[in-house]
Amino acid sequence: MDSKTEKEIVIKRLKEKGYLLTSQREYILNLIIKNDRHLTIKDICNLVEDPTIGQSTVYRAIKLFLSLDILRKINFGENDYYELSLENKHNHHHLICSECGKIIEVGFDYLDELENKVYEDYGFVVKNHTLRFCGICKECTMKRSDDAKT
Amino acid sequence: MDSKTEKEIVIKRLKEKGYLLTSQREYILNLIIKNDRHLTIKDICNLVEDPTIGQSTVYRAIKLFLSLDILRKINFGENDYYELSLENKHNHHHLICSECGKIIEVGFDYLDELENKVYEDYGFVVKNHTLRFCGICKECTMKRSDDAKT
DNA sequence: ACAACTAGTGATAATCAATGTCAATGATTA
DNA sequence: TAATCATTGACATTGATTATCACTAGTTGT
Known part of the structure; x- marks a missing residue:
């Protein structure tokens, strides 16, 4: 687009x-x-x-x-x-690197099963969701191992 | 506790x-x-x-x-x-009802598979996550159908 | 017990992001 | 062209959070 x-x-x-x-x-x-x-x-x-x-x-x-x-x-x-918010990315997730602060968008969703379970167990009808993962990105992991070598 | x-x-x-x-x-x-x-x-x-x-x-x-x-x-x-933040509920999720604003805690996690996929596809090591579902809670769904009857 | 010291507190002032106000501007329609 | 109405910029205002600072309470060492 x-x-x-x-x-x-x-x-x-x-x-x-x-x-x-x-x-x-x-x-x-x-x-x-x-x-x-x-x-x-x-x-x-x-x-x-x-x-x-x-x-x-x-x-x-x-x-x-x-x-x-x-x-x-x-x-x-x-x-x-x-x-x-123009594209249809309502169901993408975010990866947030706690080292460099970078925010990466994840293309897949895979939460349907969980949403079904939420409905079965809580009677809660899901309209939308937000999922973010905090951790260390690839580059920072590599940088870390480089630093360890020197 | x-x-x-x-x-x-x-x-x-x-x-x-x-x-x-x-x-x-x-x-x-x-x-x-x-x-x-x-x-x-x-x-x-x-x-x-x-x-x-x-x-x-x-x-x-x-x-x-x-x-x-x-x-x-x-x-x-x-x-x-x-x-x-005293108990070990780092991996619980939240349901937020857009009708009444209630926040419900979900006892199960089930994100291991997704975290593995994030690592495989992005090389991102997940340390923590936040997942929230927006939607309509059981009570509000019931209230809605009651209102529809009258 | 006493003085010296320190963390913590409350009142107040200061800050900063965000919003409201209002006259002026620019676009649109008749 | 005149009238209308959304939009704007400058400025004032609000409201939440933080900083300041003298004071208090509790602790330590003598």
Whole structure:
């Protein structure tokens, strides 16, 4: 999915609810698309180098994008991160490296069985889920073993 | 595990690091043990009815308990909740009802297979995980079908 | 018992992210 | 073009958390 298509989706979602794609919203959106990773609000504010865009506008745009499901908020430890919510990745998981802080997205899901069990045992109907694994990523494991050699 | 034992564990953890179990810390701890569920900071502050305990002390005690792994912080949606971290429930999951907001703890784990797959596919060594399911709890499902009948 | 020392506390002030206000701006429609 | 309405930027405000600092309580050494 290229960024042109992404922008079209965004415009569609805005228009559907009567919102406009203003130059400020477009600017902020481009930032997020270009830096396609998990960003904090601070990251986004820092990336907005255009001094004519006020911070209220940044906050408002993020809030709007959240409400339109253009962005999605995820909480890792102390921070809230925002990621694009345009693709169908509701059921991906996250690996968080406690060494370097990197966040890796996992492509598979495999929680159906568990969700069935939750329904059988608790009568709880699952609509959505969040799964994150904390640990050490491949690179940091390798770096560790390299360091041990020297 | 009764609350006497819980308090003993807490005292041990405090003493180990040179902290004291002051009357304020004991008061706050008792509150949390007595209300054994997921509490927000606000909840805790409201539960502290003793006007001689300042809010700084509440914040400090919670921070201290977190650092000593007496409490654990969990983020659900907009709120941070605190729960006792004394038992071995690192691998329990949470069900969050989007209707009534109730948080249910799930006793089983069943993520070993997934963790193995994460290691095989990504070389990521899992140390810990968080899994939460959002959906509708049994009671709310029943209430819904009752409402539909009338 | 006494002085010296230290951790802990409460009141208050300070900070910082986030939100509200409001007049000005820009786009859209009639 | 005039009217309308969403959006914006600057600024004020809020609210949660943290920092400061003098004071207290408890501990240690003599």
